Amino acid sequence: MFACGILLELVLWIIAPGISAQRGATPPISDPAQALEETLTAACRHDEAAFANHLTSDNAQAYRALTQERRVALLKRFVLLEDPGKPLLSTLDGRNVVRCEATSVTSEMRFGATEMRENLAFIPVSVPEGVETQSVRFGLVRESGQWKLLSLGLLLLDIPALRRQWEESDLQARERSAIATLRKVSGALKSYQIAYGNLPETLEQLGPPTQDGASPEAAGLLDSAQAKGLAGGYRLRYAIVPVGEENESERNRAAGFSLAATPVVYGKDGRRSFFLDSGGTLRGADKNGAVATTDDPTVEGDETRH
Incomplete structure (x- = not known):
């Protein structure tokens, strides 16, 4: 109307x-x-x-x-x-x-x-x-x-102000998208660990399956961009966190992981860097493009589940 x-x-x-x-x-x-x-x-x-x-x-x-x-x-x-x-x-x-x-x-x-x-x-x-x-x-x-x-x-x-508002809105949307991708990748890692008894060495192993179907090398749990560590304007980092179990099989099944997301171009693609552990705790802060760590504050609110 x-x-x-x-x-x-x-x-x-x-x-x-x-x-x-x-x-x-x-x-x-x-x-x-x-x-x-x-x-x-x-x-x-x-x-x-x-x-x-x-x-x-x-x-x-x-x-x-x-x-x-x-x-x-x-x-x-x-x-x-x-x-x-x-x-x-x-x-x-x-x-x-x-x-x-x-x-x-x-x-x-x-x-x-x-x-x-x-x-x-x-x-x-x-x-x-x-x-x-x-x-x-x-x-x-x-x-x-x-x-x-x-x-x-x-x-x-005031279109200059409107343009700044749009740019800020887009930046915040990319940050929310990065959080959502971190959680999706986290779920894919857990699914892989359950299916194959250990975590993948790289995110690429979670990518699209081959014509022969899913395998430990191509599990079909993420799309090709996510498997390459890309999330819109963010770059992902993945690391396995080992545990002290004596049995190798138990070590593999109990191992944890950490995920980090940093803006490709700081200030344009995003301001905050994020860190997600295998327990689901999300941390984030404005790191001027540096990688977030366990020392950063937790991210609270609904955005952590979007």
């Missing part, structure tokens, strides 16, 4: 920025309503290049630096359309109306009267939804003769 989304979802994505001059080659737009109309039209079409041209310089630069997936995701949230839509422009009582028609959803944005304050302009936009109408106030700023999108409601659009 477009109405609730433009009022609720965008607010979650917007925080305060700095404003700087933008160098643009497009012809000046003297009417802020026309600029907003073109901005919403670009968002409707999922036209990334055109949308960037309607952002302030800092936001435009940060938007272009996003991955293509992230750029499209922002446009989707801007108009709440999963697929590119067809914009239809009209007027009502002398004011702009932008309709965006997608496969199964149509949104309509009706402009109110523009309020001017020197280099700032504010335009209320109403979005009919059944018998109800939601309203949101767009702010624009004049930069080098161009009107650029500045704010939604009382909050300023």
